[in-house]
Amino acid sequence: MLLAFDIGNSNTVLGVFRDGELLTNWRIETDSHKSADEYGMLVKQLFADQKIDRKDIDDVIIATVVPSVLYTIRHMVMKYFGIVPIVVESGIKTGLIVKYDNPKQLGADRIVNAVAAHQKYGGPLIVIDLGTATTFCAISSKAEYLGGTIAPGVKISSEVLFEKAAKLPKVELEDPGHTICRNTILGMQSGLIYGHMGMVEFIVRKMKKELEKLDGTGQPVRVIATGGLSTMISSGVECIDVVDKMLTLEGLEFIYEKNRHHGRRAPKNEEGLV
Structure with a gap:
């Protein structure tokens, strides 16, 4: 299964996919003051409520417009899932031809939405x-x-x-x-x-x-x-x-399919599944 994070300025949306199908999703507050462990415990509670086993998560993909939170979520994913996540950033395969003057200035959320919208519509x-x-x-x-x-x-x-x-x-x-x-x-x-x-x-x-x-x-x-x-x-x-409320999450799943071999398991000393 795939766990996708869409980290916005106000809210973070999480979604779990199996074979391309969105099984469930949650919306939580984006909080730059939360630690990796606080986010980890919150995700554990969400998974437990939906009876999802964290060990069934094979890959994780993240898109964010909040750089300060990226390190925290990336560290949380490595600690609680034992996975190095795929991050939507410069160099990732999207299938889009970006005509922006400086593509690095283009927000990850806008890229993901564009990928999903063109794929679907x-x-x-x-x-x-x-x-x-x-x-x-x-x-x-x-x-x-x-x-x-x-x-x-x-x-x-x-x-x-x-x-x-x-x-x-x-x-x-x-x-x-x-x-x-x-x-x-x-x-x-x-x-x-x-x-x-x-x-x-x-x-x-x-x-x-x-x-x-x-x-x-x-x-x-x-x-x-x-x-x-x-x-x-x-x-x-x-x-x-x-x-289309689920556009960004679905865009993350589409991008994951183009980059799925880039993810990897975290080294044993970083894994420590809690």
């Missing part, structure tokens, strides 16, 4: 990841990663409002149902949610025009959304064709 396409940041990625019909846009996510915008405006409270990220709001909380929710929907609509409309010219095939551009807020944002826009 073909191209040309736009992938929107609605997480801590909201990212837009353009992929051609030839599996070329052409570039994209990065914007503050809804949660970041909400936190900035709370921190920088003395009289504005923290609010839950919920759809208020209307824009003419008669109290501050609903007014903030309206601005955050509907403002983000408007941004998504505008960027997708503009990106589609650019992508159609760059792709040159005349094929329609599909728009795939993923991430924690994808369901909420997609409910208020017309530009999103598919919401």
Whole structure:
């Protein structure tokens, strides 16, 4: 079986695959202050709850946009699973032709999403990841990663409002149902949610025009959304064709299949399965 880690700024998603099928997944908080042992004990509890034996894990793959957590998770995997994990980084096989000016600056999550989306839906396409940041990625019909846009996510915008405006409270990220709001909380929710929907609509409309010219095939551009807020944002826009919450985990499994012989068992002195 394969254990996959998608380590984001706010949350870490774990998934267990058997023969390409996602058996189960969990979402936990990303915490740079946790030690390898704290993460290890947490993963042990998750596995025990689902009656999964850690000894059945043959390989591990990690994608992260949080370098400070990578060392911790890598060390945890070696100690608790006895495996040196595959890490999505420069030089790994993805099947994408990356047209970024400096490919090393491209986040692992964006690469993984692009791989999964092109594998599942073909191209040309736009992938929107609605997480801590909201990212837009353009992929051609030839599996070329052409570039994209990065914007503050809804949660970041909400936190900035709370921190920088003395009289504005923290609010839950919920759809208020209307824009003419008669109290501050609903007014903030309206601005955050509907403002983000408007941004998504505008960027997708503009990106589609650019992508159609760059792709040159005349094929329609599909728009795939993923991430924690994808369901909420997609409910208020017309530009999103598919919401795929498991896109990143599935992308990790696809990349693993292209690199599966790169993983190896940890040396005995590092193994120490606890």
